[in-house]
Amino acid sequence: xxxxxxxxxxxxxxxxxPAEERAHHFREVNLGLxxxxxxxxxxxxxxxxxxECVAGCPVGIDIPGFIAAFDEGDLERxxxxxxxxxxxxxxxxxxxxxxxxxxxxxxxxxxxxxxxxGYLERYVADWARENLKRTITLAPPTGKKxxxxxxxxxxxxxxxxxxxLGHKVTVFExxxxxxxxxVYGIPEFRLPKAIVDKEVQTLQDxxxxxxxxxxxxxxxxxxDLTKTEGYDAVFVGNGAGLPVFQNxxxxxxxxxxxxxxxxxxxxxxxxxxxAQADTPVLRGQGVxxxxxxxxxxxxxxxxxxxxxxPACLVYRRSEKEMxxxxxxxxxxxxxxxxxxxxxxxxxxxxxxxxxxxxxxxQRMGLGEPDASGRRRPxxxxxxxxxxxxxxxxxxxxxxxxxxxxxxxxxxxxxxWGNIVADENGMTSLPGVFAGGDIVRGGATVILxxxxxxxxxxxxxxxxxxxGT
Amino acid sequence: MFRILKSEWLAPxxxxxxxxxxxxxxxxxxxxxxxxxxxxxxERVPLTIADxxxxxxxxxxxxxxxxxxxxxxxxxxxxDMLSDVVGPLGKxxxxxxxxxxxxxxxxxxxxxxxxxxxxxxAKGNRVTAVMxxxxxxxxxxxxxxSAICDAVYPCTDDGSYxxxxxxxxxxxxxxxxxxxxxxxxxxxxxVPMMKAIANxxxxxxxxxxxxxxxxxxxxxxxxxxxxxxxxxxxxxxxVDGPEFNAHEVDFASLTDRLAxxxxxxxxxxxxxxSDQEHQCKLQAAMADAKVG
Numbered sequence: 001x002x003x004x005x006x007x008x009x010x011x012x013x014x015x016x017x018p019a020e021e022r023a024h025h026f027r028e029v030n031l032g033l034x035x036x037x038x039x040x041x042x043x044x045x046x047x048x049x050x051x052e053c054v055a056g057c058p059v060g061i062d063i064p065g066f067i068a069a070f071d072e073g074d075l076e077r078x079x080x081x082x083x084x085x086x087x088x089x090x091x092x093x094x095x096x097x098x099x100x101x102x103x104x105x106x107x108x109x110x111x112x113x114x115x116x117x118g119y120l121e122r123y124v125a126d127w128a129r130e131n132l133k134r135t136i137t138l139a140p141p142t143g144k145k146x147x148x149x150x151x152x153x154x155x156x157x158x159x160x161x162x163x164x165l166g167h168k169v170t171v172f173e174x175x176x177x178x179x180x181x182x183v184y185g186i187p188e189f190r191l192p193k194a195i196v197d198k199e200v201q202t203l204q205d206x207x208x209x210x211x212x213x214x215x216x217x218x219x220x221x222x223x224d225l226t227k228t229e230g231y232d233a234v235f236v237g238n239g240a241g242l243p244v245f246q247n248x249x250x251x252x253x254x255x256x257x258x259x260x261x262x263x264x265x266x267x268x269x270x271x272x273x274x275a276q277a278d279t280p281v282l283r284g285q286g287v288x289x290x291x292x293x294x295x296x297x298x299x300x301x302x303x304x305x306x307x308x309x310p311a312c313l314v315y316r317r318s319e320k321e322m323x324x325x326x327x328x329x330x331x332x333x334x335x336x337x338x339x340x341x342x343x344x345x346x347x348x349x350x351x352x353x354x355x356x357x358x359x360x361x362q363r364m365g366l367g368e369p370d371a372s373g374r375r376r377p378x379x380x381x382x383x384x385x386x387x388x389x390x391x392x393x394x395x396x397x398x399x400x401x402x403x404x405x406x407x408x409x410x411x412x413x414x415x416w417g418n419i420v421a422d423e424n425g426m427t428s429l430p431g432v433f434a435g436g437d438i439v440r441g442g443a444t445v446i447l448x449x450x451x452x453x454x455x456x457x458x459x460x461x462x463x464x465x466x467g468t
Numbered sequence: 469m470f471r472i473l474k475s476e477w478l479a480p481x482x483x484x485x486x487x488x489x490x491x492x493x494x495x496x497x498x499x500x501x502x503x504x505x506x507x508x509x510x511e512r513v514p515l516t517i518a519d520x521x522x523x524x525x526x527x528x529x530x531x532x533x534x535x536x537x538x539x540x541x542x543x544x545x546x547x548d549m550l551s552d553v554v555g556p557l558g559k560x561x562x563x564x565x566x567x568x569x570x571x572x573x574x575x576x577x578x579x580x581x582x583x584x585x586x587x588x589x590a591k592g593n594r595v596t597a598v599m600x601x602x603x604x605x606x607x608x609x610x611x612x613x614s615a616i617c618d619a620v621y622p623c624t625d626d627g628s629y630x631x632x633x634x635x636x637x638x639x640x641x642x643x644x645x646x647x648x649x650x651x652x653x654x655x656x657x658x659v660p661m662m663k664a665i666a667n668x669x670x671x672x673x674x675x676x677x678x679x680x681x682x683x684x685x686x687x688x689x690x691x692x693x694x695x696x697x698x699x700x701x702x703x704x705x706x707v708d709g710p711e712f713n714a715h716e717v718d719f720a721s722l723t724d725r726l727a728x729x730x731x732x733x734x735x736x737x738x739x740x741x742s743d744q745e746h747q748c749k750l751q752a753a754m755a756d757a758k759v760g
Contacts, residue, residue: 219556
């Protein structure tokens with residue numbers, strides 16, 4: 001097929017569960033392209049010479065390569081190409097912000113809509129999960145042992161890459177189930193737990209050991225890992241697990257949650273099952289979520305599914321400045337989430353029994369750009385108003401979890417408590433690498449995975465004695 | 469999975485479990501807690517470690533039946549498994565040479581002060597223990613504490629044993645004794661008791677530490693559900709505590725937040741009871757069928 005013909009094909013739309021239905025259940029919103037539409041979409045890739053899309057991918061997937069293999073009908077080769085660069089394609093195909101990464105740089109996108117790289121990645125990954133026994137070839141064992149701290153996206157990726165290189169990897173997870181933010185944070189309707197479980201199983205099939213219920217910094221220290229447990233290197237990917245609160249009056253009322261707590265209760269602890277679950281979550285007629293990122297969106301869409309009306313999102317800047325993915329914002333609106341932009345909560349209001357009854361907010365205007373380049377929100381005098389609600393959720397960010405770093409005084413941190421790592425992911429301690437949110441502060445799944453992958457190369461070089 | 473090696477009743481509705489958890493046992497210091505899940509799908513429950521044996525790789529937990537999850541935990545016997553045990557979590561008690569320390573435990577709170585007693589004694593303190601219970605049967609660990617402490621005072625609300633009255637009354641007597649001035653008080657137990665203890669020592673400005681028990685989910689700082697107000701600031705009991713200066717703790721807010729899930733707890737309790745009833749009927753029916 002000639003490029004001009006390929007350019008004429010329209011981008012295929014992702015089939016979605018109808019908004020009015022899915023606003024009441026937790027099943028996946030995006031249903032995945034059916035085979036015929038996926039085959040059409042694959043034809044849109046021009047296999048252009050510069051393949052700029054690859055530069056936009058934090059884990060460097062050979063995007064034109066896997067799409068071409070798919071287009072030629074060789075799904076197995078497509079899957080092998082994907083897995084060779086990315087051990088978790090079923091996850092990234094769902095939660096990556098492709099629109100600001102690979103797809104933003106796609107040549108086809110310069111004239112029309114970019115190739116739906118994320119949809120195709122998901123299609124091939126889902127096909128491989130159902131149809132392929134083993135998609136990853138492993139190097140001969142090196143005899144080296146590596147410990148990975150945290151089983152979130154950074155840790156799992158690092159573990160997978162190291163296993164491919166022949167190292168013996170053990171992943172330590174603090175919670176009772178592996179996956180980190182993929183299982184406690186990201187809701188089922190965006191990323192089904194079954195997909196995470198299967199991707200984790202793939203790593204275990206590759207020889208990766210996962211030990212739950214081990215908190216590094218409490219159960220074992222970093223020193224224990226390298227000195228008494230005999231690990232030759234360590235990767236720390238324990239995430240940014242300390243929620244930030246706004247520090248406004250009323251935060252200890254019953255019905256106030258951090259997004260982390262709310263989502264953990266609903267996702268990891270299955271509180272969406274209501275009285276059938278042991279772990280509860282408070283539901284209210286009205287739920288207000290403050291924040292503008294993907295976590296805020298996950299929170300408010302979860303609240304909507306638990307019956308909140310209104311499920312209301314409050315953000316102090318305008319929609320344009322929201323860090324959340326466009327798709328999430330779009331889905332949230334379709335599902336009936338109410339958006340109160342340029343609005344800042346001042347105080348959470350309680351009733352005489354200590355339950356949340358509403359939130360007092362203030363309208364904001366936009367002033368000059370601030371350090372982040374976004375226009376600074378400025379309070380508008382006399383604009384205070386109340387939104388009635390029974391549950392108030394704060395999704396304004398997280399800080400570095402101090403458990404590991406407090407127990408490791410020699411580890412160099414920045415002024416926010418994040419671990420300092422060099423361009424190879426190595427920290428101030430030789431043989432100890434780090435990546436993901438514990439280094440970056442709150443970021444995305446794919447950036448964490450990019451860090452995990454980079455650190456795996458760094459660790460491999462370190463262990464091979466070729467320096468980093 | 470974590471095996472239970474020993475399981476016995478210490479008092480009505482209070483059970484002691486000895487659990488195999490070698491890594492936790494190796495690192496346990498007084499004041500630490502663990503998060504336990506009895507079974508897959510169960511709640512994550514924070515429990516203070518009452519004792520540990522690093523050589524045998526075991527920890528001891530003392531659990532009071534207060535709801536469905538604790539009832540299920542207390543139904544477990546030797547040889548049964550706990551699905552998850554993670555720890556040791558929280559900051560350990562700061563064991564210093566205070567001089568004369570009074571430890572005040574109420575109900576299962578006595579299990580919290582027990583490991584502190586030995587550590588404080590080893591540091592050269594005079595250690596007095598005051599243990600409260602509703603009646604004689606509810607006073608726990610008296611023998612064990614007597615073996616360590618310089619003095620122990622069991623107290624019962626109904627006067628059936630030891631000091632007749634609340635632990636606050638006994639503590640009041642102790643701090644009024646000019647012969648043996650009290651330099652520090654450490655307390656663990658029901659919130660109203662810890663609050664009352666703080667009030668007894670406030671005027672005399674005796675350093676008083678309370679071990680708090682807010683609702684937790686992960687226990688590692690990730691959820692922030694265990695936030696408590698101390699000295700006007702919100703702190704996370706799981707990583708900043710669970711022990712805080714009792715004179716600075718907002719006990720009213722803690723009490724209020726502990727009540728957030730009463731309705732749900734009731735419904736889970738009812739579900740458990742109806743399951744148990746169903747099991748009983750089923751067993752009775754099967755027994756009937758056999759007889760028939």
